[in-house]
Amino acid sequence: LDTVFPLINYSSNADDNELNVSRSWIFVNVTATEINEANITFRLFNASDSLLNGTTFSNGQRSINWTDLSNGTYKFNVTIVDYANMKNSTSTRRITLDTAIPNATFLSPSNATFTNSSQNLSVNLSDNILLKNATIVIINSSNSEVNRTSFILSVTEKTLGFVYTFLYDGLFKWFTTVVDFAGNVFTSENRTVTFDATTPLLFGDTYLSGNSNT
Numbered sequence: 001l002d003t004v005f006p007l008i009n010y011s012s013n014a015d016d017n018e019l020n021v022s023r024s025w026i027f028v029n030v031t032a033t034e035i036n037e038a039n040i041t042f043r044l045f046n047a048s049d050s051l052l053n054g055t056t057f058s059n060g061q062r063s064i065n066w067t068d069l070s071n072g073t074y075k076f077n078v079t080i081v082d083y084a085n086m087k088n089s090t091s092t093r094r095i096t097l098d099t100a101i102p103n104a105t106f107l108s109p110s111n112a113t114f115t116n117s118s119q120n121l122s123v124n125l126s127d128n129i130l131l132k133n134a135t136i137v138i139i140n141s142s143n144s145e146v147n148r149t150s151f152i153l154s155v156t157e158k159t160l161g162f163v164y165t166f167l168y169d170g171l172f173k174w175f176t177t178v179v180d181f182a183g184n185v186f187t188s189e190n191r192t193v194t195f196d197a198t199t200p201l202l203f204g205d206t207y208l209s210g211n212s213n214t
Helices: none
Strands: 007-010 019-021 026-033 037-046 051-057 063-066 072-082 087-089 093-097 103-108 113-115 119-126 131-139 145-152 157-164 170-180 185-187 191-195
Touching: 007 072, 007 087, 026 037, 026 072, 103 157, 103 170, 119 131, 119 170, 131 157, 145 157
Parallel strands: 019 093, 113 191
Antiparallel strands: 007 026, 026 063, 037 051, 037 072, 072 087, 072 093, 103 119, 119 157, 131 145, 131 170, 170 185, 170 191
8 A cells, every 4th residue: 555645856957947048948857756656747838838748757767858949938847656646746847948139229329420419328129038137338449448337127128328428539439238038148239439529729821922023
């Protein structure tokens, strides 16, 4: 007579709960204790809890690797059953797969801008799942960084920027780097702003005149 429920837990190398990663596979590994094991079933669900895959083993298998998965959110759990139909299950874990690179589109100022005033450096950011942070960097003509402004995000789309006051004349380059929660990174190309606040000097013309000998 078997009245003891099987024991089952996730192994330390199984994917954690609420994981957000840039890949197309999910690995699940468990440990189980049951001397009269009948089978073990690994189940994979989509975000709406529809069953995508249920794989049952009766040979003591303890892991599975679902591959070639599309971007999106998935859930999984594992159930073990013994010959007395005593069963136990792991908790259900949730994981988001995201291999898509976020995007940044420049808004202002236009490239190769010439100005004598402060500029609103602005960009539009987007990601298929969730943006994590963005950084706007300004470098001078000597390729030295003069400003780095970072933004914490938790949206799929965001327009952001800030007004930068140039401290001296010269050619400046600026770009943005965007990161999503899966660790995908997008870095834009450079745009340039030439700042010239120096008033030009005006010199009067000098005329020389004289008599010509004939």
